[in-house]
Amino acid sequence: MVSVVVSPAADRRLRRARQATLLSLATGIWASLLLPAVGLTREPDRVRVALGAIGILAFAVTQTAVLYAAVTPWLDQRWRRRAQVGLAGVAVLTVPLVGPVAAGVWPTWAWLGASLIGIAPLLVRPPAALAVAAGVLLVAVGVAGWTGGSVVHHLAVTGGVGVAVAAVNGFQVWFWDLLVQARQGQAAQARLAAAEERLRFARDVHDVLGHSLTVIAVKAELAARLAPVDPERAGREATEVQRLAASALTEVRETVHGYRAVDLGEQLAAVAEVLRSCGVRCTVPPPPADLPQRVATELAAVLREAGTNVLRHSRADWCRIRIDRERDVVRMTVANDGADDRGPDAHSHGLRGLADRLAATGGELRVHREDSVFTLEATVPVIA
Template identity: 40%
Template sequence: MQPRIPRPTVIAAIIVGMTMLTLAGSLLQALWYEIVDRRDAGRLLLALAGTGAAFGLYARLLWQNLMRRTAPAHRLGLAAIAVICWALPPLLGTGQGWGNALLVPAGLIAVVLPVREAIVTAAAATVLTPVYGQLLGLPALTVLYEVAGVPLGAFSGYVTVWLFHVVQELREARAELARSAVGEERLRFARDLHDVLGHSLQAVALRAEVAERYLERDDGRVRKELTEIQTMSRDAVRDVREVVRGYRATSLRTELDGMSAVLRAAGIRCERPEVSPELPAHVHEPLGWVAREAATNVLRHSSATWCEITVRAGRDRVQLEIVNDGAARRAAGDAGSGLAGLAERITAAGGRFRAGPGGDGTFRVTAAVPAKGDA
């Protein structure tokens, strides 16, 4: 079972919350000592005010950069966090874990600063932090930990924000792919319609101009031109109907091949299904519409990693089943107009249609139409 990917703001909130818990854990021993053992109201107030200000500013800067709301003032925020965290150990003592506060700013170096500046700053902090720790009298093991902790913290912050933005870009690319598929289909239909109607309408216009010229001179020629106009108009209407019929009555195999290709292009595992060449002609149109709408739903309304398509041809019915993971949770009455339209089409064809989420995080679309056209 693949978990459903939450909204970007939810992911960002989780990242910020987990980061704050990690930072709080690094200073838990020091805060516990101030609250339980030392019990000095002035020092406790200083410790809580300092850590609260640093953590609050840290959370705000991390959130803003996850949401791509960068600003030059963020450099000042990073500097303020560094000043606070580097001031706490000499003010509160270094023997009870306050030396870990020196590593807090490292996680934001590559988040707030551009890559080149972040590399230079992280390198400088890797040298200055242990030197400062030695001046404060920190244990040798703590100083050694800080030598490795600064670059690891900077790299960890960079990777976290980078991965979040990659997920965002993949979401946007998937949505754009769905819009592009719909747009290309509309353009194809528009081109076909233009090719059919362009010549016919131009010919009708020319015949009408000829009839207008002979209106006062030759009634027979006018009648002939009007007859030609009627004939060409009927031919144009017939051609348009043929285009629309060909647009709708597409081969089911073609639709499923196109669906699997689009999903694979979006990074979703989808194999081409086996389709019998002996399928009745009347099943292609309704099941083809199911394939089109299902592909759009998978791209727009799920975080799918795989999609399975199955076609079963029985003696009485032909069934198409499409299952994908990463199904978004919907309210019971929020089926969507696309699925409602499919249900109407399949019912009108004498078939059955079901669509809905499963209990295992999947979404299943099942359509079955009679194998015989007069059923």
């Protein structure tokens, strides 16, 4: 089986979903800019216009940073806290900067208050978010009284619009979190399958060697004790130890051979299933029938490494695996569309090891990249 380590930042599907979520959240940021900007156009005092513009712009920048952090789970926690503290500080400053703008004519600060209520559920737990909303509403009432505006109008904008924005933002971020968790669950499932396979092999080896090594240890100890008093019997026991060791070695080799005698069709199906479970569309025609076991073993090793690379080192949407037999040569091609800008790593230990392994059997491993399509091609002679 193939193990996988998923990073949301390196996954094409998650990256697109994250971009869509950010774009949707950005509409709220534009609301926090454009609707308060209406107040700037209705303010005759140039000083207030300048101060209000500074406050609105600073609020929009810090709000953008907080929303970015909300859909970036791999972001450093310290950076996330700094963004939240920055938004809180700027929100306090907007009261004297933006509150007096278009006083009594347009509820300029009330729109910023709505944005604060809308973003609160993304930053704190529901009880704390309710406390933040209550505090923002109190500030809106205070600003209305200070500027001579309508308290009802300020509360309607701050509370009504704020709750609507909170509902939209909360749903978007909740859905994004579900996508991340589902992707991480797929990766964990693939890692668990690989771990179970390793444990199964370890149990088989333990069962094979456990009894034999125990008997060998007992007979070797007996031979050591008999050597001074009964050399002839000690020699027989030593001969028996040698026979048991040879027998155990044969059993281990047979066990390992059982694992090496792979069914290439099953290997193809297993790798394809892991790729599909991780969101990669996989096309795998059946392999040629009656391939020699030696060829199947070599191709299976290449297949496992190629599948691992697709999951670990690329951002693939699709993968095509094909095995063809051309007279005395079997050719396997693995292509995917997720090559990054760096292209294939010429110093990759996995690919280099496979190339050396195939070369020892007269085969060859080649890789190339064309645009975003990375192709691995392995050839193995039927008769070495």
